[in-house]
Amino acid sequence: MPSSIFNSIIHRHKPGIQLSVDLWLALALAYGGGLWLHWIHELEGAMEHDAPPVLLHWLRDATLLLPLMLGAVIAARLIARRLYLTGARRSIAIAFVASALMGGASPLHQILFDAHHHAALGASVLVHSARDTLLALIANLVIVSAVALIRQPRRWARQRVILRAVLAITLITNFLAPLAPTVSAAPAAQTANVCATATRTITYDVAAFQTIIPHNGWGDHTPDGLMFALSNADAIPNKDALIANPNLIEPLVIRAAVGDCILVNFRNDITGRRVGMHVNGISKDPKTSDGARIGNNPDTTVPTGGTITHTFFAHREGQFVINDYGSGLNYPNDTTSRGLYGALIVLPRGATWHDPRTGRDLLDASKRGVGAMPFADARVPGVGNDFRDFVAVFMDEPEGVLDRDGKPPVFPLTGIEDGTFGINYRSEPLRNRARAVLEHRGLVYDAAQNKIVATAPKVVTLPNGTVIQPTDHFCDGYVPELDQIVSDPGAQCVGEEFHLQSWPFGDPGKLTRKLADGTIVADTDSIIPKAYVGDPVRFRIVHPGVYETHTWHQHTNRWRHEPNDPDSTRLDVQSTGPGQTFELDFEGGAGQMMGTVGDQVFHCHLYPHFAEGFCRCARTILLSRVH
Template sequence: THSFHQHVVRWPAEPNDEGGLDAISSTNFTTPAVTNPIDTQAISPGASYDIIPEGGAGSQQGSFGDIIFHCHLYPHFGSGMWGLNRVHDVLEDGTRILPSGEPVLALVPLPDMTPPPAPEEDRPGYPFFIFAEFGLKPPKPPLSVAERDWDTPHAPTELELNATQVSPTSPTATPEPGAFFVNPCPPEAPRKRFEFAVIQLDAEYNPTLQWHNPQHRMYVLQEDKEAVLSGAKPPEPFSPLLNVGECVQWDLTNDLPVNFGGTAFDQAQITDEVSQHQHMIQFDVLSGDGTINGWNYDQGADPGQTIRYQTYIQADVRTVSFHDHLFALAHQDNGLFGGSTIHPAGCTFHDPTTGELLGGVYPDGVAIGKAATQVDVQCPGEDDDYRNFALFVQDHVPMFQPAGISSADDAGFVTDDGVPIFAPHLPSSPDDYGIIATNYRAEPFEARRDGDPADRFNSRVWGDPATPLLRAYRGDRISIDMFQLSFEESHVFNLHRWSWPFEPNDPASPIIQAQHITMLEYFSLEFETDLENPNQDGLRVRDYLWDYGGMDDWFLGAWGIMRVYGCQTAAGGVRLPPGLNPRNPIN
């Protein structure tokens, strides 16, 4: 199986449901009304799929530059399974030469499309406005970092300013940091800003066995950074909370050490940049992609540097996965990934235990971005609130344990970091290695091996697992957003008893009870809890097993509990009224 992904664009999973090539390629196309919008497609031998990018090449925002496509299974990507889709902003007749000495191939305009303008001396077109020297790293995008601000020696050049475009979705050519050449945000879009960092820490995945990753790397809000580093706040995947229609500023600071690896899992290496590449939403590929592809700019943050990206949440695509794109082979299995959840405009976010409103406003009037993997979403209509959970499955996670925890024989395998768990035969080799986890937590059978095997999942015997506990009252609407960003394997999510539509917006969708997911796919499971037992005097609390199906997933700890309370006592949660999910009024 492979996992095809192309940057910048997304497409309907079933194009015939959305009007086919002409309708989907229009810049007026918003988002699929029936089928699932996707930008990653799992494909196995003999399979085939039609990919029709929304808005055509460069998407609705009209982005131009080098747009990478690749297999998202990282060993495949790292072995060369990638290519470029070059979107030109000027007419190319085959007479020009790239800085490498290679010709720019001629490209004839389609007969029914308006041809792009011819290149001119003050508007040479991509990539000739980028001041770079062949064989060296390119510069940072204009305005994205402090060193390229207006009043610096490396301020935006005249050629760069002339290359800015008036986006179909934004009738302004005023350059903005993180969206310099094409700004996908309409002027009236509400603004939200996330100030966050990338950090390294020793993260414990299971307290019983003291399984830990000493070089765990992660995104974290600046306001939570010190608490996470000190151990006062447990680490969890960075899961920003977004509303449809928002223009989002992402201020990423690189707080990572430069040196990485030197363990049983990772060879010693220099990781001197980091980025945030986002899926599914609109951005400028030259300043908001978080990559260094083709002739594009270097869109990473150097050590101690802050870089800004800007994106537009044009439609309710439900989830936005993101990750570092500069040292992905080293970073993602070590925890450096995240995923936003998208919610209807006007909905607010609340702590599920206290009911506290999550949010605020910066002094410049921009909304303060918040993040949570478990949140209550309260919307302005009647009976339209729901509980939202974000689950991130991980495989190939480097992991160590202290000697003697599992066996006296561990002493023969001790390293400076402890005893490696399923280490590769060589550091950084493409073996199967490490563990499988969820949200930086695992509950392996190894921690429950003494006792009756029939009680492996029994909280009365072992207590609740270390993995996320999903809690709700009967009658609550539930949305579980599933992410898979680490690292190579496919998984199958199961939630015992419950079922959900495969395509939440399609009234004819198949109803399923298990969901296959591979690298960088994402799915939303939407359903309502119920009483199950019509006898009001029956059980007041029910636990339902969730897991990722495979025996390795179970054995290594990728499973947990969804707890549904039959009444509003001793749950530590906030009651939400019954009703419909505003995302899916047909259910």
């Protein structure tokens, strides 16, 4: 025995060969053990701000571990020689040293990359390191044993090595069980406490999914948009209907009445991303229904294909932002800039809410939501309490918007890349209408010459489906009612504000799509809120973020700063920042005290914002007119 030990000590491989062997073992430990530890952290809901995609995330962390693992292998071999450890014992020593370095690196990883390992929150650095060391040891024992068997299958007794590895794993697992967190499904909603005083329970089935989001009929769109929508087949619209016809897309707006207990069955259909459904400012238990992974609270976001039931209590009237609190705020890792947001509206006690076009109750007989549209009719107990309920959800400069040619939009007079703002996913920027005028006139910006040059006039198709030939009248001053050309600047589309009018460009409440046979049809959807003169209107603005403050300005209509205080300041502008919401009760109803009819513009008063699409209109209709 002493002779064999002595021979094993003095019989060493050549330094170059040994280093090569050590490097291969270090690679296996860094990428194999690193994958195991990364997977465990993901299951526990670990979060890193601005994290790369999963594969790159693992490769980055494993590559950073490689020098440590090479050092661990070399150090463990030196220790093994001093302690006369050979064979399986030496492999186990390597696994222990490598695991200790992995565990010690975990707190450092948190500091370097602003990561949060939820199972370790609140634990000391020592406890965190010890826990991850034991977790890593499970994989590393298997890895070193496998490498040893591959290198020297005859010299090593396979059964003996496997037996020792299994025995070690079993002992470690038993020791680790009380320390390791339980990886389980997200907690079920607990209704008893939050909804103890609820008068009834209503339910919504909601899915988060990826789809194209069109912003206008000119071709601007977000190709990889994210959004919430009702998932039940009888909902109008529902997820499948929106994917089939993206022109009907609108942000999710769910409603409840004061005293309602709201159950939201939430499913994540977004590939490769954990997301949550966080409702800001509503009564809920943050341990079960926060739709977030924050601090020491349980992770209530869900992975791809996962589901969770959230419970909210409608304790007061108001409008509340819905966001995904499972992602950061920076593009491209955030979800808000790609459209994953919405709103919860709480109406007066006893109210019902209905489709403004059909009158359909948007809760079915079982009190399950079958509609979640921005515009609804609210019917409130008592005489004269009903109102039009309009919600404008801000689209705050989303990233990744492309134009009709699949390129970042540019301003046609300068060639400079143009931003995009909007309301309820819709945007009507100056650039598209200006380009239509230029193309019809045979003008185009030449980047090489940095000026507008002449070219062949083009056919222009408006968002409402109207096709204008180069020989047709368009923005040249022609007035059909007079059958002549006039010098009116508006009719000639002169000046930067011509894009705010609809006469030359068609009804802004229509979007077009091409059928399989090539026919272009216009869809009527709820892009524009409509009311009859004098209808009571509650106009709610909701800013889900994440960038700009907007000065919301409403033409024609005014409201009191405090809806329930008739003596509060009368306004027609309201400054609104990310996360804020406001209720604007129109004084005198739709059309204001003067009874003004027609399309009434609302927009951000910061010129670059509304020139880049932050403007729409409300339509006030005469009672005698059929619409």
